[in-house]
Each structure stands twice: as C-alpha cells, then as structure tokens.
Amino acid sequence: MAMAEDISTPSGKNTGTENFPVGSILIRPDLRNHVHVYYRWARMADDIVDNPTLLPEDKIRRLDLMEEVLLDPTRQDVPVAVAMRESLKATKLDPVNCTDLLIAFRLDATKLRYDDWADLMHYCRYSASPVGRYLLTLHGEAPSSLPPSDALCNALQVINHLQDCALDYREMNRVYVPDDHLGAEGIDVTALDAPKSSPALRRVLDRLLDETEELMQTARRLPGEVRDLRMRCEAAVIVRLADKLIDLLRRHDPLAMRVKLKKPAIALATLQGIGRAVLQGGPSRNSGIK
Secondary structure, three states: OOOOOOOOOOOOOOHHHOOOOOOOOOOOHHHHHHHHHHHHHHHHHHHHHOOOOOOHHHHHHHHHHHHHHHHOOOOOOOHHHHHHHHHHHHHOOOOHHHHHHHHHHHHHHHOOOOOOHHHHHHHHHHHOHHHHHHHHHHOOOOHHHHHHHHHHHHHHHHHHHHHOHHHHHHHHOOOOOOHHHHHHOOOOHHHHHOOOOOHHHHHHHHHHHHHHHHHHHHHOOHHHHOOOHHHHHHHHHHHHHHHHHHHHHHHOOOOOOOOOOOHHHHHHHHHHHHHHHHHHOOOOOOOOOO
C-alpha cells in the first residue's frame, strides 16, 4: 500500500468564498455531505494548478495521482481522493464527473491562451459542465436536465473568467478571453494589464457577455427540468445570480474593480429564485422537500 502523500496546496478558498452556493441548505440533507466531498475534490485540484510555485509537470503529476487513487480501491495515499471514491461508491455514481474535471485542470496547468469561443467552450465542457452533471445525477434527475445544466455551468465559468480576467493574466499569465475576440478589436492580452478597460477591450468584454447571454437562454430552462424541489430551488437561485452578475459586468469594469454581488443583492436573488422555482414547478410535482 502506498504511503499517504500530501499533494495539497491550500489556497484558503472554501465554500464561503465562492461566487455561487456550494452544498447550500437548499441541497437535501442526506446528499449535502456528498456535495461537500465533491467540492473538496475540485478545490484541491484547483489549488494545485493555481499554485505559482509548482512547475507544470509537477501540477500534472499531482493531478494524475489524484485520479489514480480515485480509481484504485486499494490506494489510500490521497485522502481527498479516497473520500471522493467512497462517496461515489455510496451513491453508486460513475467517476466520470470527477475525472472530467481533471482534464480541465490539466489544461490549466499547461494551456495559457484560447483561440476562439469554441476553444473556450471545449475547456468549459470539462471545467464546468461536470459540476452540474454531478449534482443532477446525484439527485437522480432525468437526462433532459443536462443540456440546460451544461449551458448554465458554462455561463458561470465565463462569468468567473470575466470577473478575474485581469488577475488571471497578471498573476498566472493565464487568459481565457479568446485571442480572436481581442484581435478583432486590434488589441492583445496586454490590454488586460491596464488599470481600466480601453474602449476596445470593453467591446470584447461585451461580446463575451452577449455570448454568455446566449448560453443563459438555454440555462433558464433548467429549473423546469428538475423534479427535486430543493434542487430546483438551487438551480433557480443560481440562474438568477448569473443573470445579475451578467448585468453587473456590463455596467462595471472588471479591470478597475472586483465585480461581485453584495449580500443584499444575493439575498434578493435567492428569494426570487426560490419563488420562481416553487411557482414554476418541475416536470413532476410529486417530489417535495425531504
């Protein structure tokens, strides 16, 4: 048996520092701990690839080790991976939504630029979509819920990239704003290092927000596809938060400030989302809060 190896590089981030609710009180109590285990899995991988002291090959090695332990029932040497493996066993879920995340994190370790929107969406297919797919599969939701979930998760990922576009470039030289979007306005990634957005960069950001809004047109169908009332409320709240953040990013400059929702706006979005979820209902009205 391999000895335990500490491959974690804690960033100090946790569920309370995220943009959107993680394992919130809306999640069914019997499933909430599994959601937190999945979050710790993703958090560990994210912290590894964002660590500026690690070389890309060391980041990849650590991510590979996470996957090896996850998939090998005899391995105990990465506790976070062991916990994830035991959670998957208890819930009878396939590990695909864990291993898919690692594909994206391996990209983060080595890929610093994205050619176009399709290239970015390919990344989001692995960095964001698996999160929603895991939650919906955990709740036993129907396959029809997956396309709007993918759209919502991918939209959330782009929103997060836009919030952090300057920080990602300055601290990690990692840019998710597509090269062709920048080139169309006659600028390059160095525009992200300015104290505020130029008119050209503002047009790039607005174009990305327009493309994100197209994702949201599909994403807004998600609550109506979810049977479990708690999960439906969670989805509706996240949809509402995403809409508000898109509006906020249109009105404020992410280079000049950290664009985020304040607590009153989050509370209002939560109430609005729950209200809409309850009134709208899902594909079946037989499921309630357990």
